[in-house]
Amino acid sequence: MSTKEQEKRIELLQGTLDLLILRTLQLGPMHGHAVAKAIEFRSNDVLQVEQGSLYPALHRLIKRGWISAAEGISENNRKAKFYGLTAKGRRQLVLETSKWDKLAVAIAQILKPTGQEGQP
Amino acid sequence: MNPRKPMLEGLEDDIRFHIESETQDNIDRGMPPEEARRAARLKFGNVARVMEETREVWSVPWIERRLQDVRFGFRMLLKHPSFAIAAVLSLALGIGANTAVFSLVDALLLQRLPVRHPEQLFSLVRVTPQERGESFSYPNFLALSQNGQKLGEIFGYAYRTVRLGTGPQSENAFAQLVSDRYFTALAKNAASGRDLDGPGGEASGADVVISDRYWQRQFARSPKALGSTLALNGSAFTIVGVMPAGFSGVSIDYAADIWVPITRQPKLDGNSLLSASGTNWVRVMTRVPPGLSDGAISAEATALIQRQPLSPGQKGELRVELENAARPDSGLRHALTSPLMLLFATVGLLLLVACVNVAHLFEARAAARHHEFSVRLAIGAGRNRLLSQLVTESLMVSSAGGALAVFIAWAATRALTNYISGHSLLAIPLPEGLRFHPNLHVLVFAAFVAVVVGVIVGLSPAIRAGDVDLRMALKSSAPSARPNPRSRRSWLLTTQMTVSLLLLIVAGLLIRSFQKLNEVDLGFSPSGVVQLQVDWGTLYTDSQIRQFADRLLEQFRSLPGVSSASMAVPGVFSHSTWQSTFQLQGKSSAQPVVVDVTAGAPGFFQTLGIPLLRGRDFSPLDTRNTERVVILSETMARTFFPTSDPIGQRVLVQGETIPAEVIGVASDIKLRSVLASAPRLIYVPLTQAKGPVTRSITWEVRSSSPSNPIGGVLVRQVHQIDPGLQVNAEPVVDTIAQSILVQRLAAWLTGLFGLIGLLLAAVGAYGLLSYTVVQRVPEIGIRLALGAVRREVLWLIWRQAMQPIAAGMALGLLLATAATRLLSSYLFGLSRTDPMTLAACLLLMGVVAGVACYLPARRAAGVDPTTALRFE
Numbered sequence: 001m002s003t004k005e006q007e008k009r010i011e012l013l014q015g016t017l018d019l020l021i022l023r024t025l026q027l028g029p030m031h032g033h034a035v036a037k038a039i040e041f042r043s044n045d046v047l048q049v050e051q052g053s054l055y056p057a058l059h060r061l062i063k064r065g066w067i068s069a070a071e072g073i074s075e076n077n078r079k080a081k082f083y084g085l086t087a088k089g090r091r092q093l094v095l096e097t098s099k100w101d102k103l104a105v106a107i108a109q110i111l112k113p114t115g116q117e118g119q120p
Numbered sequence: 121m122n123p124r125k126p127m128l129e130g131l132e133d134d135i136r137f138h139i140e141s142e143t144q145d146n147i148d149r150g151m152p153p154e155e156a157r158r159a160a161r162l163k164f165g166n167v168a169r170v171m172e173e174t175r176e177v178w179s180v181p182w183i184e185r186r187l188q189d190v191r192f193g194f195r196m197l198l199k200h201p202s203f204a205i206a207a208v209l210s211l212a213l214g215i216g217a218n219t220a221v222f223s224l225v226d227a228l229l230l231q232r233l234p235v236r237h238p239e240q241l242f243s244l245v246r247v248t249p250q251e252r253g254e255s256f257s258y259p260n261f262l263a264l265s266q267n268g269q270k271l272g273e274i275f276g277y278a279y280r281t282v283r284l285g286t287g288p289q290s291e292n293a294f295a296q297l298v299s300d301r302y303f304t305a306l307a308k309n310a311a312s313g314r315d316l317d318g319p320g321g322e323a324s325g326a327d328v329v330i331s332d333r334y335w336q337r338q339f340a341r342s343p344k345a346l347g348s349t350l351a352l353n354g355s356a357f358t359i360v361g362v363m364p365a366g367f368s369g370v371s372i373d374y375a376a377d378i379w380v381p382i383t384r385q386p387k388l389d390g391n392s393l394l395s396a397s398g399t400n401w402v403r404v405m406t407r408v409p410p411g412l413s414d415g416a417i418s419a420e421a422t423a424l425i426q427r428q429p430l431s432p433g434q435k436g437e438l439r440v441e442l443e444n445a446a447r448p449d450s451g452l453r454h455a456l457t458s459p460l461m462l463l464f465a466t467v468g469l470l471l472l473v474a475c476v477n478v479a480h481l482f483e484a485r486a487a488a489r490h491h492e493f494s495v496r497l498a499i500g501a502g503r504n505r506l507l508s509q510l511v512t513e514s515l516m517v518s519s520a521g522g523a524l525a526v527f528i529a530w531a532a533t534r535a536l537t538n539y540i541s542g543h544s545l546l547a548i549p550l551p552e553g554l555r556f557h558p559n560l561h562v563l564v565f566a567a568f569v570a571v572v573v574g575v576i577v578g579l580s581p582a583i584r585a586g587d588v589d590l591r592m593a594l595k596s597s598a599p600s601a602r603p604n605p606r607s608r609r610s611w612l613l614t615t616q617m618t619v620s621l622l623l624l625i626v627a628g629l630l631i632r633s634f635q636k637l638n639e640v641d642l643g644f645s646p647s648g649v650v651q652l653q654v655d656w657g658t659l660y661t662d663s664q665i666r667q668f669a670d671r672l673l674e675q676f677r678s679l680p681g682v683s684s685a686s687m688a689v690p691g692v693f694s695h696s697t698w699q700s701t702f703q704l705q706g707k708s709s710a711q712p713v714v715v716d717v718t719a720g721a722p723g724f725f726q727t728l729g730i731p732l733l734r735g736r737d738f739s740p741l742d743t744r745n746t747e748r749v750v751i752l753s754e755t756m757a758r759t760f761f762p763t764s765d766p767i768g769q770r771v772l773v774q775g776e777t778i779p780a781e782v783i784g785v786a787s788d789i790k791l792r793s794v795l796a797s798a799p800r801l802i803y804v805p806l807t808q809a810k811g812p813v814t815r816s817i818t819w820e821v822r823s824s825s826p827s828n829p830i831g832g833v834l835v836r837q838v839h840q841i842d843p844g845l846q847v848n849a850e851p852v853v854d855t856i857a858q859s860i861l862v863q864r865l866a867a868w869l870t871g872l873f874g875l876i877g878l879l880l881a882a883v884g885a886y887g888l889l890s891y892t893v894v895q896r897v898p899e900i901g902i903r904l905a906l907g908a909v910r911r912e913v914l915w916l917i918w919r920q921a922m923q924p925i926a927a928g929m930a931l932g933l934l935l936a937t938a939a940t941r942l943l944s945s946y947l948f949g950l951s952r953t954d955p956m957t958l959a960a961c962l963l964l965m966g967v968v969a970g971v972a973c974y975l976p977a978r979r980a981a982g983v984d985p986t987t988a989l990r991f992e
Contacts, residue, residue: 032134033141051142052165055135056173062127063177069127074137076144081134 017057019100020047022085022093025067029084031074032058058083066092131174139164169499185505189512196489196513203485204517206883207478211521211573213876214474216528217467219566223529225460226561227372227554228453234366236307237407238446242272242414244404244421245441255400258382258393263428264404265299270420272406273305279374280388283657283846284334286351292846293334295352296369296376297385305407306370313346313361316381327381328357332365334377352380353657355387368552370405372450375552390658391812397429405445414442452551459862462946466870469623471569473877476616477884478577482514483609484891507579514578515571522570526563530556540861610924613888617928618935620874620881621965625936627867627874628957629947634867636949637860643789643798644692645729646852650831651691652819654838655846662814668841669817673721675837676821683824686723687806691818693792693855698813702802703772704760705779715756715800716791717774719809725786727820735767735784742805748773748780749808753801754788773802774810794860795948820852866946878965882972889921889976900980901988914981921973929965933958 024030024038035058036051061067066089072082085093139160146156164170176184197204232238244264246253256264261276276299284293303315315329328350330338339345350357357380369376382402386392393399408414421440430438447453486493493506533556556562656665669687676685690696698719701712718724722738725731733754742749750773757766770779788798806813823830831849838847857864893900900913940952950957 031137031141033138036138036142037145050165051138051163052135052167052170053173055131055170056177059127059174059177071130074141076141078137079133080137081130 016100017053018061019093019096021054021057021061021083022066022089022096025083025085025089026093029070029072029082031072031080031082035083061089064092065089128175128178131171135164135167135170139167166499185508186512189509190516192509193513193516197516200485203481204520206887207481207517208520208524210474210477210481210880210883211518211570212524212528213880214467214471215518215522215525215566215569215573216532217873217876218464218471218569219525219562220529220533220556221460221463221467222565223533223556223558223562224456224554225464226559226565227557228450228456228460229447230561231448232446233306233370233448239444240407240409241306241445242406242408242417242442243445243449244274244406245443246400246425247439247441248437253400254403256402256404257397257400258385258402259395259397260400260425260428261299261402261404263424264421265301267420267424271417271424272408272412273301274404274406275299275301275305276382276402276404277302277370278382278385278401278403279371279376280380282352282378282380282388283354283655284350284352284378285338286354290351293377294369294374295378295380295388296374297382297388298379299382299402302379305405308363308367310361311364312343313359315361315363316379326355326357326384327360328352329361329363329379330359331363331368331375331377333368333375335362350378352378353388353390354659355384357384370445370449372448372551372554373452387658390656403449406442408442418442452554455862459866459946462866462943463869466623466626466873469619469626470873470877470880471573473616473620473623473880473884475573475577476612476619477880478514478517478573479580480609480612480616480884480888482510482577483580483612484887486510487891511575511578515574518570518574518577521573522566525570526558526566529562529566530558536865540865609888613885614924614928614931616881616884617925617965617969618932620877621929621932621961622936622939623870623877624874624961624965625932625940625958626943627870628961629940629943629950629952629954630863630867630870632950632954632957633947634860634863637794637863640790640794640949642794642856643730643787646692646856648824649728649820649822649852650834650849651694651852651855652821652831652834652838652847652849653691653817655848656815657845662812665814665817669814669819671841672838673819676819676834679821679830679833679837681823681825681830683822684723684727685819685821686727687721687817687819688724689719689806689809689813689816689818691820692728692789692852693859694818696816697792698811700774700810701772702756702760702800705770705772712772713800715802717802717804717809718791719804719806719813721806724803724820727822728789729822730789731787733785733787735782737784738803738805743807748776748778749783749805750780751784751786751803752782753786753798753803755798756800756802757785759800773804776810780804780808792859794856863946863948878968881965882968885921885925885969886972886976889917889973890979892921893917893976893980896980897983897988900983901985904983904985905989910981914977917977917980918970918973921977922970925969925973929962929969932965933962 020039021035024035024042027038030038032054033051036054039047058067058069062069062083066086067083068086069081069083072080074080139157142160142163143153143156146159147153151159161167233241235241243254244256246256255278256276258276264271265274265276267274278297280295280297281292282295283290285291298316300317303309303317309315310329311332313329316327330345330350335341335345339348345359345362348359350359363379369379380388383394385394393401406417408417418439418441422438425438425440426436496506497503537555660668673685673687676682690698698717699714700717702715703712720738722740722742725737732751734757735751738749738751750771752760752766760766760771761769766782766785769782771782773780786803789801790796791799791801806817819834821830821834831851834849835847838845896917900917903913904910936958937953944952
């Protein structure tokens with residue numbers, strides 16, 4: 001992996017992967033690879049997910065009852081596991097999204113004034 | 121249901137599908153297939169770790185990880201069975217010895233009576249300025265007991281050995297004579313039937329209660345036992361109850377099988393002590409309810425006793441004190457507590473040696489697994505995980521050791537108790553309570569020791585295993601990449617040598633001391649002499665016994681092989697003592713002094729081989745009706761007639777007013793104890809003995825061939841006259857051996873522990889050096905290639921190995937000179953710095969350690985230089 005790429009891509013914050021998975025699955029059930037692809041695609045490849053780390057996260061969400069897994073047939077006609085949001089997961093997504101928004105606003109507010117004060 | 125399994129089932133397929141999809145995407149983007157696959161894998165990350173982390177999501181993390189550690193540890197141990205066996209055996213020996221000794225400590229010092237609130241129980245003790253007595257006379261007990269509530273729930277008891285049953289099926293058993301309130305105060309009701317308390321109990325007389333054990337043994341738990349008749353010393357009693365299992369009275373030494381109303385004492389003994397105000401035989405206990413202070417009871421009891429008719433010396437002087445009796449009463453406790461503590465300290469040292477041994481092994485293993493640790497750290501195992509893995513492994517080893525230890529303790533104590541019972545080394549039957557019982561206390565102890573040992577032994581190499589320089593370690597497995605544990609391990613070796621030499625010196629001193637004890641001049645020659653005693657029961661009167669005794673003596677004397685025979689009361693090394701007053705006649709200043717008395721028949725001195733220094737022996741002409749005569753021991757003669765000739769002097773003995781003439785002086789003898797100095801002893805003719813001596817007559821028979829025991833012949837002689845009599849014939853050497861059983865066991869056991877310690881230390885040295893030699897093969901190869909002589913290499917390796925050992929031995933010797941100060945009171949006839957013993961221990965240790973180091977050193981010298989260099 002080149003240095004240039006490293007600069008372009010941002011590693012995920014702890015716990016944000018869960019939120020991204022939930023948001024992605026809002027579009028409908030999909031298999032693991034599709035989730036990874038979707039996250040990368042929708043962030044214009046800025047967010048880098050080590051794809052393997054998706055699986056512990058998926059299972060963590062299943063354990064909490066926010067998503068469920070079911071056997072399905074993939075677009076290229078193969079048996080695969082499809083993950084989908086549960087009702088509980090939808091509620092959680094709303095909650096997490098609003099939490100995230102608040103956090104983003106707060107962090108932005110902290111960062112912005114410092115930049116202005118720093119100007120002579 | 122565990123949701124984990126189905127969820128994880130498809131995980132591998134899922135991941136494979138993921139990577140294949142990614143690969144396909146890459147191919148679609150125009151990558152060549154090989155590169156597409158590689159890129160997909162790279163992007164996915166470490167499959168094994170992902171699977172691991174996903175599994176962890178579903179696991180109960182802590183237990184799961186521990187189980188994993190255990191599984192892994194198990195595989196590692198199986199991979200190196202010799203390491204596992206050596207470690208487990210070392211610990212099993214160490215923990216086993218500790219468990220065995222602890223089971224005795226538990227039984228003797230920790231166990232409390234199996235009754236409700238044992239801490240409320242107190243023994244009443246009679247205290248005068250001169251002595252402390254545990255028993256009261258029956259009239260005194262009645263005076264205390266009839267005062268009722270002010271003294272708590274007060275009760276009395278006494279022990280008797282009784283003959284249970286009649287004919288050939290009869291057996292000896294311990295009986296407890298008990299007063300009213302015994303059962304209620306102890307809060308022990310009969311498991312079936314009733315006890316002896318309350319109306320219809322003590323008063324009705326002929327009722328007894330039996331133990332669960334006896335019920336099982338004699339009646340096979342049949343309910344018919346209740347109401348059946350049982351002969352006790354020939355008198356008939358009726359069984360009215362069975363006590364619950366596990367209850368055997370209030371003593372460890374005498375586990376009662378039968379409880380008899382104390383008012384039946386005359387029936388059991390043949391003579392009544394119920395109105396004897398001068399004989400103290402009733403032990404008194406009370407349960408002090410909350411709210412009543414033991415001080416108040418003590419004062420009240422003292423006042424009550426002082427109102428009784430007392431001898432002049434006791435008036436105003438005699439007090440009653442209370443002693444806590446939560447623990448079962450035991451005479452053995454006094455005798456055994458300090459030897460037991462000594463033994464406990466010894467096995468503690470042994471455990472230390474074993475631990476160091478196992479620490480050695482773990483250190484060596486840790487070094488050998490250095491590469492493995494580095495790899496595990498490199499692929500992302502946390503240091504804590506590594507630590508917990510190593511501690512888990514050592515805990516597995518120590519737990520296995522602990523489990524085996526309980527078995528070893530059981531087998532060893534069984535062998536020991538069988539040895540003691542089989543060689544009649546103990547005068548009383550070995551108390552049931554002192555046999556090895558792996559009860560909860562003992563198991564918890566073994567488990568506790570195992571866990572502590574496991575954590576300590578595992579933690580120390582584990583902590584250092586975490587300090588690994590990854591790059592260095594992974595680059596090569598060359599010795600330079602390893603931490604240098606040599607100094608640390610030679611420190612361990614030094615410790616081990618120190619402790620095991622200390623152990624060896626303790627053992628050596630105790631063994632030498634026991635040898636000296638056996639070489640002590642007793643003043644008589646015990647070998648070849650058999651002492652015989654008859655339990656007369658209640659059927660014979662004193663005058664019948666006298667006739668019987670004389671007849672038996674004649675028969676013994678005429679037996680072939682018997683060189684001489686006599687009678688005495690008490691016999692030598694007997695458990696009974698007879699003391700009486702001695703006073704010079706005619707000197708008003710002379711105060712009566714209390715001395716030991718032995719009443720002997722003519723021939724006593726000859727039979728026992730006691731030299732008669734002056735004067736004459738008793739003769740058949742010294743009878744009840746002739747002039748009183750007495751023979752003095754040498755010490756007596758020297759004390760009371762320092763300047764004059766004692767022969768012909770007149771003295772007052774046995775409290776008589778008629779003076780006795782001194783007719784002889786006999787050489788001093790040890791009467792009761794090998795350790796004590798010869799007592800002040802006088803001899804009187806058996807015919808002139810005062811007091812109830814007849815039933816205690818002991819026959820002494822010397823046979824001309826000491827190797828041929830004559831005991832059986834003597835017993836048959838008695839049975840020709842009355843086959844129903846209980847006879848005990850015992851070689852005097854056995855009786856003496858019994859009296860020094862504690863010293864014998866202390867010497868044997870510490871000797872055994874010392875040897876085990878030595879063995880463990882030798883194995884430790886051998887193992888360490890073997891390991892070092894393997895490490896140094898390249899270096900040795902170079903030395904040899906450069907022209908070193910093999911003998912020099914051997915000498916070099918050996919000398920370097922012996923350095924920490926020599927340091928350890930020096931330290932051990934230094935420590936021993938300080939630590940054996942605590943041992944002084946156990947040593948007889950030698951100083952704690954006995955040069956012979958110390959030299960022997962040093963020599964033994966040095967030779968064993970030298971050999972243990974020589975073997976690997978010789979192997980080192982045998983290295984083939986070409987192979988060794990290629991190795992590097």
